[in-house]
Amino acid sequence: MSKEVWKSFEENQITHSAAHYLMTIHALILEQGYARVTDIAKRLNITRGSCSISLRPLKKRQLVLEDDNKFLQLSDEGKRLAELVERNDELLEALFRDVLGVDADQAEIDACKVEHLLSIETSVKLSNFIQLIQTDKAVVRNFLKELSRQSTDCSHNVEECDFCQSVCFFEKAAKKQAKKKAIA
Numbered sequence: 001m002s003k004e005v006w007k008s009f010e011e012n013q014i015t016h017s018a019a020h021y022l023m024t025i026h027a028l029i030l031e032q033g034y035a036r037v038t039d040i041a042k043r044l045n046i047t048r049g050s051c052s053i054s055l056r057p058l059k060k061r062q063l064v065l066e067d068d069n070k071f072l073q074l075s076d077e078g079k080r081l082a083e084l085v086e087r088n089d090e091l092l093e094a095l096f097r098d099v100l101g102v103d104a105d106q107a108e109i110d111a112c113k114v115e116h117l118l119s120i121e122t123s124v125k126l127s128n129f130i131q132l133i134q135t136d137k138a139v140v141r142n143f144l145k146e147l148s149r150q151s152t153d154c155s156h157n158v159e160e161c162d163f164c165q166s167v168c169f170f171e172k173a174a175k176k177q178a179k180k181k182a183i184a
């Protein structure tokens with residue numbers, strides 16, 4: 001089954017771009033009570049034309065509804081998806097930043113990249129985990145302390161490294177850093 005999962009990415013509920021359109025409409029309605037193509041285009045920094053084209057499949061799927069005055073609304077399903085992706089984004093960001101200790105900017109970027117791909121089941125389990133992490137229990141504090149001590153040291157010699165496999169995962173990043181240092 002797991003070998004087939006990559007195929008289902010194609011039939012995924014919504015694309016990443018669609019997720020951002022839904023979230024943008026959702027945010028605009030909460031902020032100003034309405035959302036028009038102009039508002040969305042401005043918010044996403046795109047042209048009105050490409051915004052209209054991207055909205056077409058969402059309207060066709062009845063996730064986005066348009067009234068006679070060209071004001072856009074989300075259907076219940078559209079709202080559900082927007083809220084789910086927003087929630088996933090928050091949870092993933094917390095997981096990457098507060099648990100794994102990823103730099104805040106990188107955590108935000110990576111959460112954004114995968115926010116629309118989680119199943120509800122995983123989202124609920126992740127929510128339980130983050131809730132536990134946010135408590136001040138001793139077991140949580142100890143776990144986080146232990147985790148922060150864990151480190152992956154790469155010697156750039158794949159035979160000795162526990163993390164790398166047949167090629168060094170860090171090589172490119174290391175070269176980039178070395179270059180940066182040389183310039184500075």
Ligand SMILES: [Zn+2]
Binds near residue numbers: 016020111112114115
């Ligand atoms: Zn995103």
Ligand SMILES: [Zn+2]
Binds near residue numbers: 168169
């Ligand atoms: Zn390595």
